[in-house]
Amino acid sequence: MFYQFYEMNHAALQPARAYADAVKLFCSNPLNPLSSTPWGRSIAAAAELFERTTRRYGKPAFGLPQTTVDGNLVAVEEKVVWSRPFCNLLHFGRDLPAGRRPDPKLLIVAPMSGHYATLLRGTVEAMLPHAEVYITDWTDARMVPVSEGKFDLDDYVDYVIDMLHALGPDTHVVAVCQPSVPVLAAVAVMEARGDRFAPSSMTLMGGPIDTRRNPTAVNLLAEEKGIDWFRDHVIMQVPWPAPGFSRDVYPGFLQLSGFMGMNLDRHLIAHKDFFMHLVKNDGDGADKHRDFYDEYLAVMDLTAEFYLQTVDTVFVRHLLPKGQMRHRDMLVDPGVIRNVALLTVEGEKDDISGLGQTEAAHDLCVSIPQSMRQHYVQPSVGHYGVFNGSRFRAEIAPRIVDFIARHGRQSRARPQPRLVRTSKA
Template identity: 60%
Template sequence: MLYSVYEFNRLAMTPWRAAANATRQALRSPMNPMADSIAGRSMAAAAELFESVTRRYAKPEWMLDHTTVNGQCVGVSEEVVWTKPWCSLLHFERDHDALIAARGNETPDRKVLFVAPMSGHYATLLRGTVEAFLPDSEVYITDWQDARMVPVTDGRFDLDEFTSYVREMVSLLGPDVHVVAVCQPGPPTLAAIALMAEDDDPNRPASMTFMGSPIDTRLSPTVPNKLAEEKPFDWFAGNLIHTVPAPNPGAFRRVYPGFLQLAGFMNMNLERHVDAHWDFFTHLVDGDGDNADKHRTFYDEYLAVMDLSEEFYLQTITDVFQEHKLAKGEQTHGERTVNPAAIRDIALLTVEGENDDISGIGQTQAAHTLCSGLPDALQQDWIQPDVGHYGVFNGRRFREQIAPRMKTFMDETGEAALASR
């Protein structure tokens, strides 16, 4: 019922949004004598603010059509190299001839697979992460599907399926790939790699990096962690799971709606978001286009959310946040128990943010304890000062400090891991 009410409200606001757009355009027309007045700019700003907070934001575009190599522009195109109902694997393919011309040689770059979060936002949340690696890496990323768009005939998708998907994609890319799991996919990605290691899979990756991941949420629990533990399973199942209404492609599928996840994110830092929108309004009134554009860019991404399947969301709540199965050695995949100690020749890097309020300090580092079969020479840990959760994988400090460290780790420690096989 809640989902239907949400959809009805969104549709009911359509004419009001249209009116707000028309008002904004009329007030900003150079033919309008009010365009340059305080009153005109204020009303236009209010109309744009109203429209921006009431619309449904579509899945963002990647907008990565080029990169810069040695000062030269190299074209980039998106290529789907693997697909299933719940995910596509994207390759950001750089123009081969332009790359050789910029480099002066055909030396192959490291191959990096980013496992994006499936936690409410689209994979484009990692746009800055991908952009930082494009000049010197063959970049692949998981592009998870919005459950609202997956017909019920395509079946279920749970944490076990997520693990299987990751294993298939790693196997496709081969043993020289470096796997990077950002936030939520840490536990299932570690499980997939542990299964590959135990099977002595020849396609197991050269290295694995976990960034702000809830490997063991018993350590430095944050507000979301405490909520997941304090509320009983029945509360999540009874209050947060709803049915997708028609005419969406995934009509009648039971999901955890993205708009509920977004509401939770917003409430965690409500005052900051309110201040940001007030600043946006004043920037528009003052004609400060640069800062207004920065606001639009951030919130066009932040407010674009996707639904999660019921079974994936609830299994994540129980296995990761309530019962801590991976951390306790109780995680299973089908009939098999996941054993990270079986990992002996895959380099491990963990990255955490000093001010992370989603995955506290130590939660990601727990991967080192679980991977007890790894020699010290194949393990590294880094805590980045002065960054929160988002700053672990995006922003200036990521570009200037974290990404270079990751690349050095992949080139040196990852190669050492391959050589040890």
């Protein structure tokens, strides 16, 4: 009933949101003399703050119409190239000159942890000048009818394998946060089967490979509560009239409240600063706040079976590092991976995936030659900074580009290229 109560409250506030929006428009209209006074701007700021903190944020757009390749500005077209009920595979096609040597194919596996794939907009933007970029665009579970069936961690692994098959050989895969475990499992399964479509390299970024190492508050909560607590307290049914009516889900608003609760003081200060930016008519500061929170507050539901299986496998029983994880009827053994290069990236101040949790992949992938593996810790960044922001563009993205260039199957015999810097500092 909690989900229904949440929906009822959201609907009940709709008239108040409409009134607040009208007040904001009235008090900020240039034809209104009050709009140029601190009092008028304060009323408009309060109205906008109320409307923004009570609305439901829709799925954002990637908004990447162009990029720079070889020093030239080229158009980018976003297109769905593979589709299943719970995911679309997006390709950011670049308008490149005919006959140009093709760039590496890069599959970015976005986290299915409450936010949309657009959270990785900066990751995609940084890679576009150097690769044919594809990204998993996971579907909000509340929008998938029950008739489409269930989706769990095993299905996630199958989706990754199917996408690698669709993209063909010599593809590189990057997993950001949560997908690190299913991507590593998918690669292990493919190597064990002798699958020729196994990727040339995998990059795992801020992922919970072994959450027993340097556990964070998120990890400790999962171990303390146990899987039964999560099943009893956070799994709810999608209310009518959403397309996924009666589907069991982990609601996105619960995940968001958990994330915000971890840094509540920071979010409160950010909203206070937003109010002051509006009162002072500081458009740049207000726009930065809007851009960040339009993305951060847009959340999606996860299927109950996927969420519970992930919590149990990764955070409660630690099955992958213990060598006990199974994909359907097959034991997942990272030790069979021999031909896929491995890069792991961590943030020094990551409070979601603690330092060392992603590096643990190297201890599991014992058969990968030393020349095909690399680990990097980015100083002074938290979880978000591992895949976005200025330090990502300046320090992490060039290392990924360099690693991919060195470990493509067509490139391994060539001299190693120099470290490539992205266009943004």
